[in-house]
Amino acid sequence: MATATFHLAEARKEQGNFNHAESLYDQALTMAQQDHLQSLECEALIGMAKLLGEIDKKRAKQYVVQAVEVAKAIKNPQLLKRTNDVIAGLDINEGK
Numbered sequence: 001m002a003t004a005t006f007h008l009a010e011a012r013k014e015q016g017n018f019n020h021a022e023s024l025y026d027q028a029l030t031m032a033q034q035d036h037l038q039s040l041e042c043e044a045l046i047g048m049a050k051l052l053g054e055i056d057k058k059r060a061k062q063y064v065v066q067a068v069e070v071a072k073a074i075k076n077p078q079l080l081k082r083t084n085d086v087i088a089g090l091d092i093n094e095g096k
Helices: 002-014 018-034 038-052 057-073 077-090
Strands: none
Touching: 002 018, 002 038, 018 038, 038 057, 038 077, 057 077
16 A cells, blocks of 8 residues: 555645645655555655755755665665665755
8 A cells, every 4th residue: 555655645746736745755754654665755755855855955955864874884885875865866965
């Protein structure tokens, strides 16, 4: 269910329905955390950070920093690279 919700959030974001996408990312994140699906948790955090990047950089940074922590914890270099790409794209630095 978490995966389906995540994909629906991605679709809503692409359609420009950002409020609904944010709600769905949040639901997917909660489900992934409850089900201990760390890769999906990281994906949802990345999705939320990218969604918020243009409207609320402070919140976007919070999500991407969490995503970095999850990617490091599960030792997933691909997700870690994606988080670093988001950081670069948002023009933020995780250390600040």
